[in-house]
Amino acid sequence: MKVHAFCLVALLLMPAASAVEVHVSVREPAGIARAKEPCTGGIPFKPGDVKDVSDLALVGADGNAVPAQFTVLNKHADGSARWVLVGFLCSVPARGVAKYTLKTGVKNPAPKTPLKVTEDANRATFDTGVLTFSVNKGGQAEYELFGKTKVGDKAVTDGGGATLRNCELEEKTVGEGRRARKVTTLKADGKTFTCSAGPPRRLKWEYKGPVRATLRIDGDYGGVGGPKLSYTARITAWAGCGAVRVEYSLRNSNPAGGVDAFIKRAAITLNLAVDAKPQGSGADWAAGADGDVGLLVQNRHTGGIYRGPGTYLRSLFGCGTSRGWPGLYGQKVEGKTAFVEIVSKGPKLTGRGAEKGALGFTQDGVFVLADRAHKDSEIWLDFYKGTRDAAANAARAKALRSKLMLFAPGEWYSETEGLGIGRFGTLADEKATYKKWGWRDTGKFKPPSLPHMPDAFVFSESIHDVSEDDCVEGYLLQFLRTGDRGFYDWAEAWAGFYRCHAIYRDDWGPRWGVKAPAGKRVNKGLAFHWYGPHMYNWPDTRMHRCHHYGRGIFDLYHITGNVDMLEAGLDLAEQVGPDVARGTPGGKFSFGRAWGRALLTVISAWQATGDPKWKKTADNAVACVLKAKNWDPGLQIYMQGLGIKNSYFARAWTKGHFDIKSNPRWSKIFRPIPPRLDTYLTDNGVTCRYHRGAIIAKKGKQEWEVTYLTQVFELSACHMALERYARLTGNKELVKRLIEVTEGVARHYWSDKCHFMIGSPWFGWPDKGKVLDPADWSASHDKCPADGGGVHSGYAARYTADMFARCYSFTKDPKWLELAKRSWSRGSKRLYQRKSQCAADDEVGPFAYIRGAHNNTMTECSVRMFYEAPRAR
Numbered sequence: 044m045k046v047h048a049f050c051l052v053a054l055l056l057m058p059a060a061s062a063v064e065v066h067v068s069v070r071e072p073a074g075i076a077r078a079k080e081p082c083t084g085g086i087p088f089k090p091g092d093v094k095d096v097s098d099l100a101l102v103g104a105d106g107n108a109v110p111a112q113f114t115v116l117n118k119h120a121d122g123s124a125r126w127v128l129v130g131f132l133c134s135v136p137a138r139g140v141a142k143y144t145l146k147t148g149v150k151n152p153a154p155k156t157p158l159k160v161t162e163d164a165n166r167a168t169f170d171t172g173v174l175t176f177s178v179n180k181g182g183q184a185e186y187e188l189f190g191k192t193k194v195g196d197k198a199v200t201d202g203g204g205a206t207l208r209n210c211e212l213e214e215k216t217v218g219e220g221r222r223a224r225k226v227t228t229l230k231a232d233g234k235t236f237t238c239s240a241g242p243p244r245r246l247k248w249e250y251k252g253p254v255r256a257t258l259r260i261d262g263d264y265g266g267v268g269g270p271k272l273s274y275t276a277r278i279t280a281w282a283g284c285g286a287v288r289v290e291y292s293l294r295n296s297n298p299a300g301g302v303d304a305f306i307k308r309a310a311i312t313l314n315l316a317v318d319a320k321p322q323g324s325g326a327d328w329a330a331g332a333d334g335d336v337g338l339l340v341q342n343r344h345t346g347g348i349y350r351g352p353g354t355y356l357r358s359l360f361g362c363g364t365s366r367g368w369p370g371l372y373g374q375k376v377e378g379k380t381a382f383v384e385i386v387s388k389g390p391k392l393t394g395r396g397a398e399k400g401a402l403g404f405t406q407d408g409v410f411v412l413a414d415r416a417h418k419d420s421e422i423w424l425d426f427y428k429g430t431r432d433a434a435a436n437a438a439r440a441k442a443l444r445s446k447l448m449l450f451a452p453g454e455w456y457s458e459t460e461g462l463g464i465g466r467f468g469t470l471a472d473e474k475a476t477y478k479k480w481g482w483r484d485t486g487k488f489k490p491p492s493l494p495h496m497p498d499a500f501v502f503s504e505s506i507h508d509v510s511e512d513d514c515v516e517g518y519l520l521q522f523l524r525t526g527d528r529g530f531y532d533w534a535e536a537w538a539g540f541y542r543c544h545a546i547y548r549d550d551w552g553p554r555w556g557v558k559a560p561a562g563k564r565v566n567k568g569l570a571f572h573w574y575g576p577h578m579y580n581w582p583d584t585r586m587h588r589c590h591h592y593g594r595g596i597f598d599l600y601h602i603t604g605n606v607d608m609l610e611a612g613l614d615l616a617e618q619v620g621p622d623v624a625r626g627t628p629g630g631k632f633s634f635g636r637a638w639g640r641a642l643l644t645v646i647s648a649w650q651a652t653g654d655p656k657w658k659k660t661a662d663n664a665v666a667c668v669l670k671a672k673n674w675d676p677g678l679q680i681y682m683q684g685l686g687i688k689n690s691y692f693a694r695a696w697t698k699g700h701f702d703i704k705s706n707p708r709w710s711k712i713f714r715p716i717p718p719r720l721d722t723y724l725t726d727n728g729v730t731c732r733y734h735r736g737a738i739i740a741k742k743g744k745q746e747w748e749v750t751y752l753t754q755v756f757e758l759s760a761c762h763m764a765l766e767r768y769a770r771l772t773g774n775k776e777l778v779k780r781l782i783e784v785t786e787g788v789a790r791h792y793w794s795d796k797c798h799f800m801i802g803s804p805w806f807g808w809p810d811k812g813k814v815l816d817p818a819d820w821s822a823s824h825d826k827c828p829a830d831g832g833g834v835h836s837g838y839a840a841r842y843t844a845d846m847f848a849r850c851y852s853f854t855k856d857p858k859w860l861e862l863a864k865r866s867w868s869r870g871s872k873r874l875y876q877r878k879s880q881c882a883a884d885d886e887v888g889p890f891a892y893i894r895g896a897h898n899n900t901m902t903e904c905s906v907r908m909f910y911e912a913p914r915a916r
Contacts, residue, residue: 063092065145065451067101071135072495072528073445075438081255081281081288082133084449085116085126085602086145087461093124093147100149101131104142110154110282112254116601117651125650126461128604130255132283133447143449157253158282166190167246167258173285174426176200178258178278181242188240188260188276189313194285194336194426198316200381205240205274207264207293207309207386210409212302226569226578227302229405235307238264240274249606254282259606263297271297272304272412273550275607286443289422290345291385292543292607295412298551301567304412305405309386311422313338315379323433324375328440331376332430339425341440342374342383346419346539348403348503348584349386349410385420386410400579402502411579414568417543419607444497448531448602453523457910462523462598463647464516465767466852468909469524470890475913477887480864484887491521491892493529501540505583507573507590511636511756515541515595517893519602520906530893534599541593542611545586549614589637591619597647609651616648616657623664632671633683634753638664639760646767661768665777668765679787680806682750692738692751692805696815697731700724706733720809720820729809740808750806752814755792758784759842766849778853785850788843789862794818799869802839837877841870848908851915860915863908 069082093099096113103109111131115124132154135141156172166177177190187202211233214225243262250257257279264272277290291311295304319331319338330339372384389408397406404410412418423443431439453469460466468476470490477484518534521527542548547566569578571585586593593615600608619641626632642664649657673682690712693701698713699721724730731740731749738749753761762781769777792800796818805815844866851859872880872888882888891906 063088063145063147065455067129067143067145067449067451069133069135069141069143069447069449070526070528071137071139071141071447073441073497074137075442075445076135076137076139077442077447078134079132079283080134080442080447081130081284081286082447082449083128083130083255083604085128085600085604086449086451087126087456087459087601088124089459090119090121090125091123093127094122096124096127097151098147099127100146100151101129102144102146102149108149108152109143110152110254112250112252113151114250114252114604116604117653126601128250129449130250130252130281130604131449132254132281133449135447154253154282156283158256158280160251160256169256169280169287171280171285172283174199174287176280176287178246178260179242180246181262188311189278189289189424191316192426194428197336199336199338199426200313201316203311203313203381205291205309205311205385206237207272208235208237208307209272210235210305210307212305226576227305229305229407229409238272241265249277250279250604256280271300273297275550277606285427286423286425289424290607291420291422293385293412293418293420294548294550296415296417296548296550298564301414301564303414303568306386306410306412307388308384310382310384313381313424315376315381318378319376319381321377322431323436325437325440327372327374327444328436329374329376329381330431330433330436330440331381332427334430335428337427337430338376338381339423339427339431339436339439339443340374340376340381340383341423341425341443342372342385343421343444343498344372344385344419344500345421345535347412347417347543348540348580349418383420383422385422386418396577399577402580404579413544413581413585415547415549415564415566417548419539419543441497445495450523450602453526456523460770461601462516462520463594463643463650463767464520464763464906465770466910467520467524467906468911468913472909472913473524473890476909479912479915482885482887485882487882488887488889490890491525491527491530493521493525493527493533495528496532499529499532499536501536503580503584504540505574506545506585506587506592507583509592512893513592513595513640514893515593515599517595519595519598521891521893524891524906534595535603538593538596538599538608542596542607544584545591546593546611546615547586547618548611549617550610586615586618588619588622589635589640591615591637591640591644594640594644594647597651600651612644612651613648616644620645620648620657620660623667624660626663626667628663628666628670629672630667631673632667633673633681634758634761636754636757636760639757639762639764642764643760643767646764646771650771665765665768665774669776669780676783678791678806679783680750680752680791682748682806683752691803692749692808696720696805696808700730702730702732704732709733717820717822719822723820724809727809731808738808740811742811745811747807747811749808752791752804752806754803755788755800755839755842756802758788759846762846762849782850782853785846785859788846792839792843797835798865799835799837799873800839800843800866802836835869835873835877837870837873839870840866840873842866844870845907848911851911852907855915857915860908860912863912867908 071077096115099113100108101111109131111129114128116126116128119125133141159170161168166180168177174194176192179187179190188204190202192200211230212227213230215228216225241263243260245261247259249259257277260276262274273294275292279288293309317333319333322330322332327343328341372387374383389404391408392401392406400406456462457466514537515534518530522530573583575582596608597612622637622641623645645657645660675682693709694712694714696716698716703710729742731738740747740749765777765781791814792804794801794816808815844863847859847863868884872882
């Protein structure tokens, strides 16, 4: 073949593709040395960094590449990997750190003994090099969830399955009057039905490679009577490893179902091929062996309203076993049987309100799995040769409970904009920000810290009151900001609560390969409302249109590779998507938390899947913003009309000056107004009335509409969602509108008298064209600004810090960072409702924090500012 000289010269002059290097590490959290144990972690990359994972390798501190498995979780627009899941076997000393580097251009070595998976018509067989086991595909007379297992040549198990006992139900009416509703409850003399897990409807390899394989099995419970329950089991094995993980999800989301499921007991049982003698047990584990081979089972509840061992509650909520709630489920390895309970009988409740049940149980201790909800467990089956004493098995169970994970430094996740929130500041960035501002660190306030909490578990929570932010996203961000494993543990705990119970699951949807009915099946179990009904400790525990959370599970999917996180996020997006899809561009538009949170969820779904339907939904939402008829360019606000459903105005600022005839209902909700305002309205003849969904103020012959501006924290959610869309799409028109909106916030939400943000401004009362500043009328606000005096809300001021920081990221105008600084100083140091600041303006106050409790929010405030401020010039 003839090659022209100029072609050779051109090739020689072309710059070689630069190698990508990302420093990553594994921290051992449990105080137990690990030797070649499973480790995974999702790592984000910038566009163009990794075009093919076959060019990627994991290099240890000694310079040698470690056999690893790389899976692309999703891609950038240019086709390069956006997130890559890394799986390998890791050795790390107790409390130690194992350092690695992800590199391109280095050969990834194969494992010495690769994981082998073979299939035939009846079963899939795993060979890890340490053990072999099979998974039944169905077709036999009696289905076995987990088949024959051998360690070397010796059989340890020989089949087994899953069963549950549920109860006969009847329909009753709960509540009175307008709150009355029909619910399904236990029949007093009802029967108990025993159901077995039936053959799979579907088997799917979620991961399959030389290091790790995960087989997903979906099926239904058979038997006569009771609700139509389903199950999903994900069975994972690793090369050279004797431990197998079973992630088991008991699902009350079958399309043929439609009632809350009352379950007395559910368990997975293995038939042992040996006669096992006990070798120790604990609250969540048990082990047994015959002298040649042994089995340890470790059982951890990971999601859904359910009460596990006492340690699940003691750490955060202060109500462990001392409150009379012992660990409920059991496990055993003895004789010819090994079993783990995934639902156990709860204690019988007594006392006031006991008939309503608590913590997911009825008064009689029967677990109630809500319609379109899951109950998840993580079960480890650790097979070993010889014997282990009880202490060794306890240590092994502790290690299995504290999995090893691979992470990059927090700043890498920020710089790559891998998370749904985009860029954020780490704890080091936060400290650098304070130093740049000249704030003195008095030592009074310490940076946030949280130790490893492997039993972190959210057993029940009021979605309405937990916070105005997403706890999964918040805890994950705080982990990446600080590196403290406890924050990650709570991110996973909240993700379990959201994906299993709070989000209505649609397991029969398009992901099953079955066409879903229009709108999916509605929830047919006990209805949920704000603060009610008070049954089974369920009031307000499920998703609401405005108080919905859980979009952070998209991020956790990318970090863990847990496919159920992704599917739960898509279920959430499908439910809230209509909130941003139904708007009509060119009509009236108003910011609100429901709209902002829904758009953030839709954008996260689009980023995670690349599905154009989510992009189309987001496009419609943005068009509604840009083409809204009620946008006032001069005032730089959306003139949001006030309807009868929002009565804040009548409650607080109009008594004695409102025309009751225009709306008699408001006569019951008036409250006294500040005397100064009363006098001003009387002296100037200012009154108001309700007219066709709006409040009309009148002064003499002049009339104008009073507008209730969006609350700051609601505006913050919308601002963050629109910024993400603008940054992902490069929409310049939206960037311009965002800057204008933020100018309006600085103009209309800031009190010049008290130097605080007004949380819920009224525009046009008592004067046309002005915002009602409570400091002008209330005596409690007289002593201003921050050195003491009136009660002010740092809650509102805190949220605007990131709005201003986002505007700086677009404009590089330093005025925005100055506004961010002022907002954060007032917001962080006044906290929620206090009469004085806890630190001076030139001192470091409380650090950004997430506690998962109301008014300790972080995710929609501060984290963007701490990224921009250290980099500002």
